[in-house]
Amino acid sequence: MPPLVPPLRGGVGPAAEGLRLLRAVVLGTVTALLDVVFLLLALPFAGHPAVRGTARRLAVIEARRLRLDPAALDLGTDRPDGRELRYLAARVPVGVLGGLVLTLLVYGVGVAVTLVWSWGRGLPFDGMTPSVPLLAYLLLGGVVLLFLDLSGLAGVHALERRLAVRMLGPDPADALRRRITELAESRAGVLEAVDSERRRIERDLHDGLQQRLVALSMLVGRARRGRSELLAQAHEEAQQALAELREVAWRVYPSGLDSLGLADALAGVAERSGVPVKVVCELSVRPPMAVQTASYFVVSEAVTNAAKHARATAITVEVRERDTMVVVCVRDDGLGGASAAGGGLSGLARRVAALDGRLRVDSPPGGPTTITAELPCG
Known part of the structure; x- marks a missing residue:
C-alpha cells in the first residue's frame, strides 16, 4: 500500500515547513466554514450520488491540504457508507479550533506590534511606560505565549491528519488481509x-x-x-x-555485481548488446545486493527484448535514487507493443514484486518503449 504521508523533499528547512503548516491550518479554517454550509444543505439528501460525489471531492481537497495521498485513503471510488460526510462533519470542530488558535496568534502579534510602535514613539501604552523589569516580564511572557500558540497550531494540524487517516483510511483488518x-x-x-x-x-x-x-x-x-x-x-x-x-x-547470477558493482555490471550489459546502449547510473550509496540483482536483471531483460523483438537502434538506461527507492528506467526507440503479461516481463514483474517494488511498462504501438522499475531500499 502506498504511504499515507509522503516524505519531505530534500532541502526543506524548518521555516519552510512551518509556513506550510500555518498555511494548512489557515486553509483548514476556511474549508471548515465551507463544510458547515455544505453539510447544512446536503444532509437532507445524504444518500444522493451527487451529494456523495461532492463530499468525496471535498475530502480529496482536505487530504491534499494535509499532504496525504488520496489514493491511499481510497478516495478514488464512490463508497455508499457515507464515510466522507461523517469525516467532513467531524473535522468542522477541529477547523474551528484551528481558527481560534490563529485568532489568538494574530491578536498577540497585533498587541506586540502596537506596544513596540507606541513605546518607539515615546508614548505610554495602556498606562505603562517601558522599564527594564517590565520589558523582561513582557518578553518572557510573549515568548511563552508564542510557543504555546505555535504548539497549538502544530497540534491542530496533527489532529487533522490523524482524523483523516482514521476516518477515511482503509480498515486495519482489511489492510492486513490485503497485505x-x-x-x-x-x-x-x-x-x-x-x-x-x-x-x-x-x-x-x-x-x-x-x-x-x-x-x-x-x-x-x-x-x-x-x-x-x-x-x-x-x-x-x-x-x-x-x-x-x-x-x-x-x-x-551476475557475479560481477559482487566485485564491480551495479554500474560496471550494467556497462557489461551495454558492451554485450548488439544495439548501442547508453548507461547512466547515479547512486550515492551502494544499494542492498537484492536490489542490485533485480536492477541488473531488469536492465538485461529489457535490453535483450529491445534488441531482439523491438528492432531498436538506441537504448538508454537510467538508474537513479528517489527518496528511499532505486528507480531503473530503460527506454528504446523500437516498434513498441511490448506487453507486461509477456513471459520475460511478467517474470521481471514478479521479481520486482518480491522486493515490494513496482514494474511499469509503457509501450504503445509504434514505440517508444519505457520500462520502469521502482525498488525500495528501506
Whole structure:
C-alpha cells in the first residue's frame, strides 16, 4: 500500500515547513466554514450520488491540504457508507479550533506590534511606560505565549491528519488481509519465476551449449585421425562454447555485481548488446545486493527484448535514487507493443514484486518503449 504521508523533499528547512503548516491550518479554517454550509444543505439528501460525489471531492481537497495521498485513503471510488460526510462533519470542530488558535496568534502579534510602535514613539501604552523589569516580564511572557500558540497550531494540524487517516483510511483488518494476499501472490510469483528461469537455463544448456560441445567433440575426433585443418575450426567452436557458457552463467547470477558493482555490471550489459546502449547510473550509496540483482536483471531483460523483438537502434538506461527507492528506467526507440503479461516481463514483474517494488511498462504501438522499475531500499 502506498504511504499515507509522503516524505519531505530534500532541502526543506524548518521555516519552510512551518509556513506550510500555518498555511494548512489557515486553509483548514476556511474549508471548515465551507463544510458547515455544505453539510447544512446536503444532509437532507445524504444518500444522493451527487451529494456523495461532492463530499468525496471535498475530502480529496482536505487530504491534499494535509499532504496525504488520496489514493491511499481510497478516495478514488464512490463508497455508499457515507464515510466522507461523517469525516467532513467531524473535522468542522477541529477547523474551528484551528481558527481560534490563529485568532489568538494574530491578536498577540497585533498587541506586540502596537506596544513596540507606541513605546518607539515615546508614548505610554495602556498606562505603562517601558522599564527594564517590565520589558523582561513582557518578553518572557510573549515568548511563552508564542510557543504555546505555535504548539497549538502544530497540534491542530496533527489532529487533522490523524482524523483523516482514521476516518477515511482503509480498515486495519482489511489492510492486513490485503497485505497478506499480496505477500502470498508475491511468494507464488517468485516460485513460478524461479521455475521458469530454471527451465530457460536448462533449455539454453541443452539446445545451445550441449550441441556445440558435441560438435566440438566430433571435430576433435576427426582431427585426431589426421585432418589437422579441423583444429582451427575446433578452436573456434571451443571459444564460442566458452562464450555461451559465460552468458548462461551470467543469466544465473551476475557475479560481477559482487566485485564491480551495479554500474560496471550494467556497462557489461551495454558492451554485450548488439544495439548501442547508453548507461547512466547515479547512486550515492551502494544499494542492498537484492536490489542490485533485480536492477541488473531488469536492465538485461529489457535490453535483450529491445534488441531482439523491438528492432531498436538506441537504448538508454537510467538508474537513479528517489527518496528511499532505486528507480531503473530503460527506454528504446523500437516498434513498441511490448506487453507486461509477456513471459520475460511478467517474470521481471514478479521479481520486482518480491522486493515490494513496482514494474511499469509503457509501450504503445509504434514505440517508444519505457520500462520502469521502482525498488525500495528501506
